[in-house]
Amino acid sequence: MKKHFTTMRLGLITSLLFMTSMLFAQTKISGKISDGSTKEPLIGVSIAVKGKVIGTISDTKGAFALTTSTPTPFTLVVSSVGYNTQEILVDGSKSNFNITLSEQSIMGQEVVISASRVEQSIMKSPVSIEKMDIRAIQNTPSATFYDGLKNLKGVEVSTQSLTFSSVNTRGFNSNGNVRMVQLIDGMDNQAPGLNFSVGNIVGISELDLESAELLPGAASALYGPNALNGILLMNSKSPFLYQGLSASVKTGVMNEKNRSVATTGYYDASFRYAKAFNNKIAFKVNFSYLKADDWQANDFRDQSFLNGSNFNGTRDNNFAYNGVNTYGDETNVNMYGGLFGNGIPGNGANGTSAILGAIATFVYPANIPGIGGKSLVQLSGQTPKQIFDAIIPGQTNANISRIGYNERDLASYGTTSIKFNGAVHYRINDNVEAIAQASWGNGTTLYTGADRYSIKNFSLGQYKLEVKGSNFFVRAYTTQERSGDAYATGTLGSLVNEAWKPSTAWYPQYFGTFAQSALTNYATIFAGALGQGLAPSAAVTAASASTQGQFGAYHTAARTLADAGRLTPSSANWNATLDNVKSLPIPRGAKFNDKSNLYAIEGMYNLSQAFNNVVDVIIGANYRTYSLNSGGTLFATQQANADGSSNPNAKEFTISEFGAYTQLAKDFFDKKFKLSGSLRYDKNENFAGQFTPRISGVFSPTSDHNFRLSYQTGFRIPTTQDQYIDLLTPQARLIGGLPLFNDRYQLSGKSYIYNSVLANPTDPTKWQVYNRKEYKPERVGSWEVGYKGLISKKLFVDAYYYTSTFTNFAISQVVVKPDPAIAGRVQPYSLPTNAEKDIKAEGWAVGLDYAFPKGFNLGGNVSHNVLSDNGGLTSGQLQYNTPAYRFNASFGNRNVGKTGFGFNVVWRYQESFVWQSSFASPAVNTLQQGNIPAFSTLDAQVSKKVSSIKSIVKIGGTNILGKSYITSWGNPTVGSMFYIGIAFDELLNK
DSSP states (O other): OHHHHHHHHHHHHHHHHHHHHHHHOOEEEEEEEEETTTOOBOSSOEEEETTSSOEEEOOTTSEEEEEEOOOSSEEEEEEOTTBOOEEEEEOSSOOEEEEEEOBOOSSSOOEESTTTSSOEEGGGOSSOOEEEOHHHHHHOSSSSHHHHGGGSTTEEEEESSSSOEEEEESSOOOSSOTTEEEEETTEEOEETTTTEEOTTTTSOOGGGEEEEEEEESOOHHHHOTTOSSEEEEEEEOOTTTSOEEEEEEEEEEEEOTTSSSSEEEEEEEEEEEEEEETTTEEEEEEEEEEEEEOOOOOOOOBOOOOTTOOTTOOTTTOTTOOBTTEESOOOEEETTTTEESTTOTTOSOOOHHHHHHHHHTOBOOTTSTTTTTOBHHHHHOOOHHHHHHHHSOOGGGOEEEOOOEEHHHHSOOEEEEEEEEEEEEEESSSSEEEEEEEEEEEEEEEEESSSEEEEEEEEEEEEEEEEEETTEEEEEEEEEEEOTTOEEHHHHHHHHHHHHSOHHHHHHHHHHHHHHHHHHHHHHHHHHHHHTTOOHHHHHHHHHHHHHHTHHHHHHHHHHHHTTTOOOTTSTTHHHHHHHHHHSBTTTSSBOOOOOEEEEEEEEEEOGGGGTTSSEEEEEEEEEEEEOOSTTSSBOBSSBOTTSOBOTTSOBOEEEEEEEEEEEEEEETTTTEEEEEEEEEEEETTSOOEEEEEEEEEEEEETTEEEEEEEEEEEEOOOHHHHHBEEEOSSOEEEOSSHHHHHHHTOTTTSEEHHHHHHOTTOGGGOOBOOOOOOOOEEEEEEEEEEEEEETTTEEEEEEEEEEEEESOEEEEEEEEEOTTSTTOEEEEEEEEEOSSOEEEEEEEEEEEEEOGGGEEEEEEEEEEEEEEOTTOOHHHHOOOOOSEEEEEEEEESSGGGSSEEEEEEEEEEOOEEOOOSSSOHHHHHTTOOEEOOEEEEEEEEEEEEGGGTEEEEEEEESTTOOOBOSSTTOOOBOEEEEEEEEEETTOOO
């Protein structure tokens, strides 16, 4: 027994020694890499062991050396931007390699990971995908890579600011798009309190961006909630593979004729430094800074449509004028009925009774012969109501509003963007790498939602720990949002008016002045007519005609008196009042106070090796928590006041959700057909669980021709605001769709659908009672057929057609609840709900790229998106917000005649379309008048590689023809930009 034990022990020790020797066995390889045509050494070329995390790069002489514990045989993958990737077998017979790389000239060779979460050729992707690699980023004529996204096939961009654009695909575009997910190095880049990405203002530095991949359409099967219309993945550069110092400086001018100052400067600078030590540990640091005066929103068309006006209305011909980009003039009063608050029946103190009383008690002075001591009602034979109708404009043209302020007087147009990023990478062994990463950004920009928001000194921090290998990853990260000094610009305009003189005083003063002037004139003319011997009926006619003929003068007198001493941007108390209102949190002031956080952990494992790679299998899961914190200014608190409103001293809510997925893929028919399918389950604590499947097939009769068919699903968990917002605005109280709010404000069965009230303002018997129904996540199912092909090695074709069906489509609903304390007054509530019927959309896109001799490339794409079934809803509810056709065309050459000169010219065009949003007035939405005119732009750039200083000089311009345009309702007018920049990279090849 003892001998047997000794034998076992010796065997175990021998095995451990063998395993240890295998574990620490080292293979050393070295070599030199050069350009196949020029024979010059290539710097910064990546040399990696296939299927491992170990790798290195070539030095300034093109030389490399790599030590790995991976046993031979193994494969080296040699790659560099602009060159064809090579795979070299290392079998132990050779340790030194001289490698030459040829310039990449065949299109469609890009490798992507976003379509299936594993590396694959873009040609064989099972779904539509667009990619910007380093070369495309360098050659875009746009001032930034993020602006260059608008040149991709099927992509729509809504420009709300110089630094804040919302990216969308396949319809239902919006500002602050919540149906599109944006990931940076796997981290969801949304602001937790907003649930959408704030463009790239606090995102990734262009110097650190390796690639951007965009998947149009539903992508929830692999990426979870909210990837309903697409997903944008931005991947940064590894400090192991991209080392050294790089820096960029760009300056230029922005011009748009309608700005306060038409031409202003633009400044953008950034640097990146990365260093690796012994291919074991590496770090990188990034910094970028941008400064400019923003594009300005200066649409002053009248969108009230009151008093018989249209877009041609002005303050002179429409006393209820409400400019698109003027703020403080949104509320209106109807003088005839004393209706206060955007025309909602019964909202506010009724001045009618006061003037009726004045008419009823009007008595002529005793010293007037014949009529002294007699009342106007007695002499005229008219009732007080008849006289009232004669001296007050009719109900359809008796609306008045306060004078507002232009956006340029209220908004923070000094745009800035500061970004810091740092990461440390540690290779635990050849198979596993650990990463600690921190990113922080701060900036000032503008965003268009229900209001125009000045996002001033807004900051967002993302902090991540990740362990990853060639077949797995586990990451945990947090996103920390801080609203800084952000404020609602439109609300600011209204509250500045209120701070100077409350509307409860201003409107009665206006109304009283008008009515007093009108009544005095009516009585005077009536008395004079009687004195001239006219019959009372003729005297009434004369008095009425005279009074109505002077309505304009009475309006002017009333506004002059009510606005006497009004604050103006040049007045002494302007800045003090402005600063005070901006410092107070909503609803008392205009300031945001949001410090919400997101905490997330997720992981994925590729099990394909366990199945001998006969079947590709991946599994993954995630968990995240939103911690809401707005100080009671934006979100509901867990305790409420007696009236149902949130108690600002109470704690706000947290939201937890988790998900898990699996994907299987298998090749058939000698790898000519690949079938893949995935299934995901997600559960949010406030909503029922969601299953999202995806199945796709790719048929590749040859490597150059690939046909695909897929069915994809997606869903959108209602945003944190759609769940828990509780915000009183001048228009309505905005509340979430959860049962919590129905209970707190006692709406179900005790309030009415606003549209029914609006249609029957004087007949409450026709008002439709509101009864709450369950609020559900929005879902979509989409079929897509597509083709990617390379014809004669010169023409790259990418085309697709899709049709999508939306279920539980999210819409906004307004209900009004009578105020029991004040007869005739109602409180409006705006809340999210679901459409009862399905919504259907369809579209197609075609992209063509042709490679001419000597490096010239001509490309173009067209996309078509339409709403095929609106489910019986009005356009104002659907907010499709997408042009039917968009066109892009480009022509360029990266290196003309091997001179180092390059150029690129891009032309874009989109048709006119109708935009609906919460920012547009109800009249604009209901009448579908929010037309966004068609526009086209021409962008161009010329570059020169200066090898002696390892730099590329770039001169370019966007919208160089100077045709100003807007992308959505209320957004700024975009003009032209011209810039010059220089980018330095110490590892730049000649």
